[in-house]
Amino acid sequence: MHKLLVDNPGQKSLLLGNEAIARGAIEAGVAFTSTYPGTPSSEISLNFFQVSQESDLYFEYSTNEKVALEVASAAANSGVRSMCVMKHVGVNVAADALMTLAYVGVKKGLVILTADDPYMFSSQNEQDNRYYGKLSGLPILEPSSVDEAKEMIIHAFDLSEKLQEPVIFRTTTRINHSTAIVEYGALKERITKGDFTKDPFNYVTVPAVSRRLHVKLLENYKKSEELTNTSEYNFINGTGPYGIICNGVSYGYVSDAVNDLCIKDKVKVLRIGFSHPMPKSVIRDFFNGCEKILVIEEGEAYMEEAIKAIAQENKITIPIAGKTEDLLSRLYEFDPALVRESMAKYFNIPYKAIDKPDLTDIPEIPQRPPNLCAGCSHRATFYALQKASEGMETIIPNDIGCYTLGFMPPLSVGDFLICMGSSTGTAGGFAQTTDKKVISVIGDSTFFHSGIPGLINGVFNNHNFTLVILDNETTAMTGHQPNPGVDMKGLNFEGYGQISIEKVVKGLGVQHVTIIKPYKIRKSVEAIREALDFKGVSVIISKEPCTLYEKSLKKKQRKPFYVSDKCKKHKDCINDLGCPAFFIEDSNIKIDPAMCTGCAVCAQICPENAIMPVKDN
Amino acid sequence: MDITRLIITAVGGQGNLLSSKVLGEAALLSDIPVRMSEIHGMAQRGGVVESALLFGDVKSTIISDGEADVLVSFEPAEALRAMNKCKSETVVITNLAPLPPFTVTIGSGAYPDIDKLQDLISSKVSRLIAFDAVALSKEAGNIMAVNMVLLGALAQTGILPLTVENIKTAIKTRTKKTFVETNLKAFDLGYSEAEKQN
Structure with a gap:
């Protein structure tokens, strides 16, 4: 049984903040859950996903945060306790739904969790989402510890039902990713089905209705002012x-x-x-x-x-x-x-800071930045992209995912990034206002999340850019969550559809669409070159499963490669690819066989053909 | 109750989070309040993973610079990098088998000299326990058990308010069944190594 489903009130367990939050919601009888994954919130939904596999809890990875909130708002208005989980910037995506949902309200509890990320451990900004409370008029609860988070989330559902409106539950990274001892409470029954009663004059937000609903929201605000003044929190x-x-x-x-x-x-x-x-x-x-x-x-x-x-x-x-x-x-x-x-x-309190050792004589320690994994297909695509565009002046709007790491040398793929999906939208603006070749880069999950409207825009407005869609068949950065392009059946999950990126792109009217296998370098370079020559919107779909995910699924592994004595130390492998499986020992170039995934990209670019697969004993 | 602050630093994939989990579980068994925090996300992409563990009557889940009582590092250069967490009374335990970052391979940084690194650390803190934990993990029969070797050394210092017995129980319940035996052996080897260096 999943550890969060155990019905054993009083049990003390060591839980990650995100597990404690999920447990609290389960104790509150949450029956409908939705998300778009985003650090630091991701483990909440991962636990909902796992629990949904062995209970009647409904969970879905929605296309994006706006859709996640829309499905949850309908569930809550059909009388089912619901929760919608996202990272702080996800609320920006969901904000259109949020602002008017605040007017419409809910019938059963709806908790919207926003995981803020001060210091931006894994985010593009550190916006403070408490202002969404002010902006929408909705109540905000924020815990101070992991154990309090579990209790407070239960209260959040009650508060939402009392006020008949969604409640925003705000955490920060140090709640989500801290661990503490949490005491289990009793499990409330999950009510998974409800009904929707037609009431268009309260649900259909045409101006005449909304004028009344805004009055209701402000009345509710008064009620929440009373509640906040007497709140135990x-x-x-x-x-x-x-x-x-x-x-x-x-x-x-x-x-x-x-x-x-x-x-x-x-x-x-x-x-x-x-x-x-x-x-x-x-x-x-x-x-x-x-x-x-x-x-x-x-x-x-x-x-x-x-x-x-x-x-x-x-x-x-x-x-x-x-x-x-x-x-x-x-x-x-x-x-x-x-x-x-x-x-x-x-307060003018005498205070002596701790005696810290003098560290000025510590030499500079080499940086250890996160890097694309050994054998990552993005590296292969980026290498091919750089080769194909050699001699061209380019602008490369990139997007949010593992492949963002490609902006670092030596790959240096990535020039402009503001939010999820921005690679497709910004491409049009760059193409229109500069004479440079614009090549956008986006992952499969981000493409579904918010990349499609920008591509439609490019086709409709006849912009001139190439979009490279990196389809690694998962949402890798946040921990390998599925996305609408994933073959769920292949992963032994029943009851899912699958959307073909190729069909979507062609359906949108893109005239030049090519699918490449990125580990085949020469063919990939040729295909990308052709796409770059095309005037208008062209799309390259680079298809290769995430190697880290393949490893975790224990799929058949390719043989690792080694550097033979034919090596003349040009170091193209190291200097052009930056693959972490390479290291230098006594000035010889070596490949760590434990890290090498056998993608063979280095073997294809070695001028001496010195890199070969390890032979069987 | 006294507060003990522990920083564990490692390279993604070295098993830092599991060692934190074992210590947290041991604290739960010992009825010692514990709070921990860690930064996830980039671990699998070869970055640094740092955990903070606070035992005793404390509400914070992170440790400020200069405030760690113990620093355990799974990698020598990372021990040096985390020195900002130490004060003069800190005990530092580090593995000495280097995992040079990729930046060294591509020539944008030099890996520190291991002997000099040890001298530097010892000159700044009260005690340094340093040894090749990879060699000991191999001796225990599981090269992945570097984390358990270091837990053994940590247990030997007696700084944490946890008994060896409770840590071992946590290893038995929180690590994969097939590895429990080698993990315990690794733990013991780390324990004796720290004893030798006392």
């Missing part, structure tokens, strides 16, 4: 003249700092866990007895702005600080020492 610890207001993981750092600085009798801490709407009366009362207040929150000055406004309304003039240059930054994530030092500084 907005609580106060301690008494004293120093006031600290904090949220999320900062609460942990503050609590530890209060102990470290021995200021328990001087500090009063307000932890905000129900952060939209902000609890006005709780904050107003909190001001009483405070000499000064420090607001400690990662990301934007979301709480600080609200707190200062509340102080103004109440004619409170005590100093309130947070995001200022010498205290706390809007940049990156916080850490315990940073919070401790800021508290000491702001």
